[in-house]
Amino acid sequence: MIYLLSFLLLPFIGIIALMVNTFLKCRMREEKIVGVVIAGTVAIFFGGLALGFKGISIDLVSKIGFSFSLGINSLSLPFMLIAVIIPGALLYTAYKEIKDNKAFFYILYLITYASLISVFISYNFILLFIFWEAAVLSLFFIISFWGDKDTGRASGMKFLVFTQLSSLALLAVILLLFSYTGSFSLYSILQLASSIPLLIQYVILFFLLVTVMIKMPLFPLHAWMPDSYLSAPTTGTVLLSSLLSKLGVYAFLLIGFEMIPAAILHARIILIGIGLLTVLYIAVVATSQRNLKKLFSYSSMIYMAMIFIGISSLTTAGADGAIVLTVSHSFIIAMLFILTGTLKSRSGSYEISSMGGYGAKMPALSVFFVFAVLAVMGVPGLSNFVGEFLVFFGAYSVLPIALIGLIGVIISTNYYLSAIKNVIFGRLSRAGLRDIGKLETLQMLLLSSFVVLVGVLPNLIISMSRGLI
Amino acid sequence: MNMIYFILIPMLLAALAAVLLPERRAFHAAVIGSAVSLGLSLFFLFDYFNKPFLESVNWFVSGGFTFSISFSASNLTLFMASLVSFISLLVLVFSNFYMKKEPQRRYYAEMSLFVFSMLGLVMSNSLLLFYVFWELIGVMSYLLIGFWYQREAPAAAGKKALIFTRIGDLSFFAAVIILFSSAKTLSITGILSSIGSLNHGALIASASLLFIAIISKSAQFPFYTWLVDAMEGPTPVSALLHSATMVAAGAYLLVLMLPLFLSAGFASMIITFGFVTAFIAALLGLKETHLKRILAYSTIESLSFMFIAAATANAGGAIFYLFTHAIFKSLLFFIAGAGFILFGSYDIYKLKSSVKNSGWLYVPALIGFASIAGLPPFMSFFAHLSLSANFTTLDSVVFVLLSFITALFSFRAFFVAFKKSAAPRLKRELSVYVPVLLLSAIALFGGVIMFYFTGIIHTVYYVDIFSMVSMLAAFAGAYTAFELFLNRRLLRQVSAAKNAAIKLSERSFDSIITxxxxxxxxxxxxxxxxxxxxxxxxxxxxxxxxxxxxxxxxxxxxxxxxxxxxxxxxxxxxxxxxxxxx
Amino acid sequence: MINAQLILIVGLLGLVLLDLLRRYRNFSQSVIHYAALAVLLVSLVSEILFGNLNASFFSEVQYSYFINGFILFISTLIYSFFFADKKSFSPLVDVLFIAAVLGATLVVLSSNLLAVILSIELLSLSSYSLVYFGKTLGTLEGAMKYISTSMVSFVILLFGASLVYAGAGTLSFSNLSSVNYIPFIAGLAVIIAGLGFKSTLVPFHMWAPDTYEASDSTITAFITSVAKAAGIVAMIRIFFFGFQVSSSFVTAVFLALALFTIFLAGIFAIAQDRIKRILAFSSISQAGFAFLGIALLNLQAVSSAVFYIFSFAVADALLFLSFRIMEEKGIRYKKDIKRMFSVSKIATIGFFLGVLSLFGFPPTIGFVGKLLILASLLSHGYIYIVGAVFLMLLLSVFYYFGLFLSLDFKAYSQNKMKKINSREIIILIFCVSLFAGIAFATV
Incomplete structure (x- = not known):
């Protein structure tokens, strides 16, 4: 039995260690401390998968129903998988990228790490909200202080304003649920939620949509995304796209799918429509992008829209597909952004026009780049395919016309292949390129192996989330 | 159980081996793998002849349905597996000659993965699994066409190929979803048996989407331009993917899902598209000077023959022609490739001027080009007989015209590029000599197989006045080519036709797409x-x-x-x- | 019979006597200061332990115990900070301070309009002088603005009270005889205007930014936490526990004023460059939020408002006290924030914790306070108001987090650990209570 509390304890110890290290000038490499913490957490996670998890519940302020409860629900495991592993792979990128104020950065990194994992194991909504906000605030700092020198602060502010709106909307959802079920505890709400009057469920759905559409993001509340993703350091962008956006997915699944399905049932055609609109619109917008990082940022939205469609269809297949796609997308987009960061450090900018012909001098990077792009395109055998299939299957059974979303996928093929062609293929445009080193290859291998694993054995992820309606 | 997926495994292992082993061993890994696959397929074919069975393994479970990886071993699928592994083996052997100076590991790994996917495709029983392999062969094709990615042309050609075929792939994807939702099963047999219960909208939608899929994969109008550009890839790739196997997958799917298309009433549309494609291809082939591109156009035309045959409810004719086409087209590509390595060019006019003696390539070339034209006594003559078995009168008339033009452009290539003289003999390298000879032999004598082919899939053949007329038309075309291109007479009369062909290609479809x-x-x-x-x-x-x-x-x-x-x-x-x- | 107010009164008089004694016996002023501190502490303790006063004009209600408790707690801490800060000052200040605290606690207990007015005046008169502490031109200006506008509001308040008397026939909260409606209602409206001054509702807040900025930050801390709390509690006493009036007009007025306050204070705050003014406007905005709760006029909402007052009082006090430490090193503008960390680590941490709490970031009490108020709004169906409030809260992101953005960490690693002085200890205590205070939350 693995105690869930250890997911919080380990990073906490790490933070203390970092603070001690700085104040007492121990001269230990901050990355090593963080690495140990993450390795430990990974071990705990897999140990828990094997042996089972044990939750905890302490009443803190019973008068307002705030209790420190941790537990695993049917949705937790796939999300925990990505939250535990990806920051580990990301650590090497952070090591190369972050050079000043390392202690503070890694403290924020550990806070984000712990918060993200804890959101998925919180059994009390106030606790969940605390961790949610902690993750958001840490990312605000990361974007503002370690991001692009000129645009970092403005983008960080923009990010914060939008994300705060989504957090406030989430707060409204939590409070509405509380008002009508009398409790903040997930146990009680899951049981009582179906008795909430339908009108209130609609209101809850409205606020939930505000939260989700900002967080994931979806059109038209995506305005914060391009600048924030672009200005953030690569580490920040990966955290944003791989993990923070999945907070929105988790909220939508947990609250929407499990607690207020009645409201979604009436609205699902509209919701699927919103998702399809995003897919088609963003596919076109992405085609116009000449900046590689922006290209991947926009294209990431398409998969979030697919996840949204899958959940909105309220079918088991759709939800399963959404979860598989969530896990798969996290790994793939992490690879893509990390590689983009490496490309920037080689060519000095994210503009595709400044790159070209890298295949000749950087074979390892090219292999992973092509692999990741093929994966994100949905090539079968790699993880995105099964997710896309189940999502569209679920959507089709509700709204046959949903298949026009595939037109967006066709459009996306064009810019993905153009990206490969303009970056990897062709004549070499500059001299002095180094290929990616051993550690980075290892990092990519780790992420790719998950992509292949989930692609070949999607049942692993689907069985993790059994218990869905 | 019986484990027919063992046929696939050797190629997957070969791909892994090609990556991990040192450079020189990659070739051996691939060849051994495909030989084993061939052996296994033949073994299964003969051992389980007329004893079909299914094999399945659970893949994932969702929404109350179990998605499984299921293969079917029937006469047809095992035959196709044998054909694919046979041609692959020959191509890989040929690659030893052609690709000697190129990066070995990447090439053999990608080829092995391709063969793995193709074998999986022909043996799939689940439509979803079929789609998985269908898309995989497309991706492999992309990687292989763009093998020399440092150059602009192959990179662009690969990208174009994948974009075009992906349109078809995603239509296929949509069709799978539609069919699965209606029939509640993914097995091809199950879907086919439930066609009656499909509502009309779903039937038309899925048939149309599948149609788009097959015409994009098999490079029919209006998706044909990718195949011509795909010739930028290495010649063995062209031999394997773009003549014998991948593009034939479209025809194969058509044959498998034929009841669906017929009940949706698509037969006449397919036939029309087929003939249109054939004419365009033939006319464009007439004007082309690059040998591989001429072969590409002829492939497009041959595929349309397969489509037309299938649409006339003659699945057997289509498959037999597929078999024949695989043989002679890969033969021709080997010859072209050997010519390139030995003589230095693909341009038929350059070959004409620089080559004194085509050497031992001459006779196989003659066999090959005559096969395109469908001349007796070669195997393809019998194939033509078989595929035109169900033609209506109108179809047969059009076919006669086509035979003429086909023979014209194929023999044009032959007479311009190849010649026999007393000049010094050509070197015979084993990795090229053996496959060429083997294929020539089959193309020459294989016609007799037609009479036994019914065992694999019900085949008919029909000798009537139209088959005779088309045979004569073919001979006429060959003779015209002889006069025109070798003896250079009748030029003025033909220049009009030639100008028409040039105009057609200038207002080319490609530029519309661009x-x-x-x-x-x-x-x-x-x-x-x-x-x-x-x-x-x-x-x-x-x-x-x-x-x-x-x-x-x-x-x-x-x-x-x-x-x-x-x-x-x-x-x-x-x-x-x-x-x-x- | 021992209760805090009695102790304060006795202590007050005792201090005056002690001061007289000092002139004859010649001991240092600090003795008096320690005595004053003792008085405050004892009254705090007795409030916690006994806390009960029932006289004709004053009566206990369930929450007054809590409010008095935190008023005394904050005042004690502020006074100790003041003492640690200023080392030597006239004992008059002690007397004034204790008088102000007394006034504040009396407001909370008032059960008669007259009591409210008198207590408020006691509080105000004392605070006018406290503002002038330091005796500079700047503080004089602040004090003068304070007095002049406060007088006007006091007059209005009196006028309102007289109208109420004309309408209801009594000033006492407990019995309501025949009500002559129009003067009664008019009177209540006017009272809102009068008391709105103290609670810094828009548009009665105009004195606040200038006065807050002009006076010494420690005094500002007092005004913004205790005095403001008293003002808001006065409103609660009158409108919730006092006269039970038809709620629609009170609700409408309060909601409108609250929304104006939150919004306008936010707009004003965004463009400010001087830190103290930003803090002042943010404090004004907080008051508006509390009024959202009061507007609903039911027990749940008012309790959440009371808790909210506690939360922002603590946070504001923390903020201004931390700022005091910065102020003396010359940090005035946003761009000076860079230097904050090198001035005092603990004060910087306290400052930013205060900002986070005001913003409503979990798990501080500010968050819980906002949680409770939003909960009561939502459970009574005011969904559009909640939506509007959300949008206004987005404004606050700008001015709060704009402060963070000016931080600079280069100085971080170079600092040695300085010894903690007593002022910082007080700040630490505040920080702890920022989190521990959650225990007092009720739904």
């Missing part, structure tokens, strides 16, 4: 800028508030009397509100 592509990108640019404006709207809002704040600084001006005035103002407001609400 124009469409450019238009789309400009549209995308507009939308992209729209999005930027939309995003800056929010910045505008926050700037607005900021300026509001700056302006309001004036209110708090430090003057007490203003403050007191404000208090009274507030008092008034409160009273007003109070009065309003009481």
């Amino acid at each position: 124009a469409f592509g450019i238009a789309f990108v400009s549209f995308a640019d507009i939308v992209g800028r729209l999005d930027e404006k939309f995003i800056s709207l929010f910045s505008w809002i926050s700037n607005y508030f900021m300026s509001l704040g700056l302006a309001s600084k004036e209110i708090q001006n430090g003057d007490s009397s203003t403050y007191i005035a404000a208090i009274f103002l507030g008092l008034v407001i409160v009273i007003i509100i109070a009065v309003m609400f009481v």
Whole structure:
């Protein structure tokens, strides 16, 4: 039995260690401390998968129903998988990228790490909200202080304003649920939620949509995304796209799918429509992008829209597909952004026009780049395919016309292949390129192996989330 | 159980081996793998002849349905597996000669993965699994066409190929979903048996989507241009993928799902598209000077023959022609490739001027080009007989015309590029000599197989006046080519036709597609800028508030009397509100 | 019979006597200061332990115990900070301070309009002088603005009270005889205007930014936490526990004023460059939020408002006290924030914790306070108001987090650990209570 509390304890110890290290000038490499913490957490996670998890519940302020409860629900495991592993792979990128104020950065990194994992194991909504906000605030700092020198602060502010709106909307959802079920505890709400009057469920759905559409993001509340993703350091962008956006997915699944399905049932055609609109619109917008990082940022939205469609269809297949796609997308987009960061450090900018012909001098990077792009395109055998299939299957059974979303996928093929062609293929445009080193290859291998694993054995992820309606 | 997926495994292992082993061993890994696959397929074919069975393994479970990886071993599938592994083996052997100076590991790994996928495709019983392999062969084709990615042309050709075929792939994807939703099963046999219960909309939708899939994969009009550009890839790739196997997958799917298309009433549409494609291909092939591109056009035409045959409810004819085509087309590509390595060019006119003696390549070339034309006594003559078995009168008339043009352009290539003289003999390298000879033999004598082919799939053949006429037309075409291109007579009469062909290719379909592509990108640019404006709207809002704040600084001006005035103002407001609400 | 107010009164008089004694016996002023501190502490303790006063004009209600408790707690801490800060000052200040605290606690207990007015005046008169502490031109200006506008509001308040008397026939909260409606209602409206001054509702807040900025930060801390709390509690006493009036007009007025306050204070805050003014406007905005709760006029909402007052009082006090430490090193503008960390680590941490709490970031009490108020709004169906409030809260992101953005960490690693001085200890205590205070939350 693995105690869930250890997911919080380990990073906490790490933070203390970092603070001690700085104040007492121990001269230990901050990355090593963080690495140990993450390795430990990974071990705990897999140990828990094997042996089972044990939750905890302490009443803190019973008068307002705030209790420190941790537990695993049917949705937790796939999300925990990505939250535990990806920051580990990301650590090497952070090591190369972050050079000043390392202690503070890694403290924020550990806070984000712990918060993200804890959101998925919180059994009390106030606790969940605390961790949610902690993750958001840490990312605000990361974007503002370690991001692009000129645009970092403005983008960080923009990010914060939008994300705060989504957090406030989430707060409204939590409070509405509380008002009508009398409790903040997930146990009680899951049981009582179906008795909430339908009108209130609609209101809850409205606020939930505000939260989700900002967080994931979806059109038209995506305005914060391009600048924030672009200005953030690569580490920040990966955290944003791989993990923070999945907070929105988790909220939508947990609250929407499990607690207020009645409201979604009436609205699902509209919701699927919103998702399809995003897919088609963003596919076109992405085609116009000449900046590689922006290209991947926009294209990431398409998969979030697919996840949204899958959940909105309220079918088991759709939800399963959404979860598989969530896990798969996290790994793939992490690879893509990390590689983009490496490309920037080689060519000095994210503009595709400044790159070209890298295949000749950087074979390892090219292999992973092509692999990741093929994966994100949905090539079968790699993880995105099964997710896309189940999502569209679920959507089709509700709204046959949903298949026009595939037109967006066709459009996306064009810019993905153009990206490969303009970056990897062709004549070499500059001299002095180094290929990616051993550690980075290892990092990519780790992420790719998950992509292949989930692609070949999607049942692993689907069985993790059994218990869905 | 019986484990027919063992046929696939050797190629997967070969791919892994090709990556991990040292450079020189990659070739051996691939060849051994395909030999084993061939052996296994033949073994299964003979051992389980007329004893079909299914094999399945669970893949994942969702929504109350179990998705499984299932293979079917029937005469047809095992035959196809044998054919694929046979041709693959020959191609890989040939690659030893052709690709000697190229990066070995990447090549053999990608080829092995391709063969793995193709074998999986022909043996799939689940439509989803079929799709999985269908898309995989497309991806492998992309990687292989763009093998020499440092050059612009192959890179562009690979990208174009994948984009075009992906349109078909995603249509296929949609069709799978539609069919699965209606039939509640993914097995091809299950879907076919439930066609009757499909509602009309689903039937037409899925048939149309599958149609788009097959015409994109098999390079029919209007998707044919990718195949011609795909010739930028290495010649063995062209031999394997773009003549014998991958493009034939479209025809194979057509044959498998034939009842679906027929009940949707698509037969005449397929036949029309087929003939249109054939004419376009033939005319364009007439004007082309690059040997591989001529072969590409002939492939497109041959595929359309398969389509037409299938659409006339003659699945056997289609498959037998597929088999024949695989043999002679790969033969021709080997010859072309050998010619390139030995003589240095693919341009038929350059070959004409620089080559004194085509050597031992001459006879196999003759066999090959005659096979395109469908001349007796070669195997393809019998194949033509078989595939035209169900033709209506109109079809047969068109076919006669086609036979003429086909023979014309194929023999044009032959007579221009190949010649026999007393000049010094050509070197015979084993890796090229053996496959060429083997295939020539089959193409020469294989016609007799037609009579036994019914065992594999029900085959008919029909000798009637039209088959005779088309045979004569073919001979006429060959003779015309001889006169025109070898003896250079009748030029003036033909120049008109030639100009027509040139005009057709200039107003080429390709440029329409390029124009469409450019238009789309400009549209995308507009939308992209729209999005930027939309995003800056929010910045505008926050700037607005900021300026509001700056302006309001004036209110708090430090003057007490203003403050007191404000208090009274507030008092008034409160009273007003109070009065309003009481 | 021992209760805090009695102790304060006795202590007050005792201090005056002690001061007289000092002139004859010649001991240092600090003795008096320690005595004053003792008085405050004892009254705090007795409030916690006994806390009960029932006289004709004053009566206990369930929450007054809590409010008095935190008023005394904050005042004690502020006074100790003041003492640690200023080392030597006239004992008059002690007397004034204790008088102000007394006034504040009496407001909370008032059960008669007259009691409210008298207590408020006690509080105000004392605070006018406290503002002038330091005797500079700047503080004089602040004090003068304060007095002049406060007088006007006091007059209005009196006028309102007399109208109420004309309408209801009594000033006492407990019995309501025949009500002559119009003057009664008018009177209540006017009272809102009068008391709105103290609670810094828009548009009665105009004095606040200038006065807050002009006076010494420690005094500002007092005004913004205790005095403001008293003002808001006075409103609660009158409108919730006092006269039970038809709620629609009170609700409408309060909601409108609250929304104005939150919004306008936010707009004003965004463009400010001087830190103290930003803090002042943010404090004004907080008051508005509390009024959202009061507007609903039911027990749940008012309790959440009371808790909210506690939360922002603590946070504001923390903020201004931390700022005091910065102020003396010359940090005035946003760009000076860079230097904050090198001035005092603990004060910087306290400062930013205070900002986070005001913003409503979990798990501080500010968050819980906002949680409770939003909960009561939502459970009574005011969904549109909640939506509007959300949008206004987005404004607050700008001015709060704009402060963070000016931080600079280069100085971080170079600092040695300085010894903690007593002022910082007080700040630490505040920080702890920022989190521990959650225990007092009720739904």
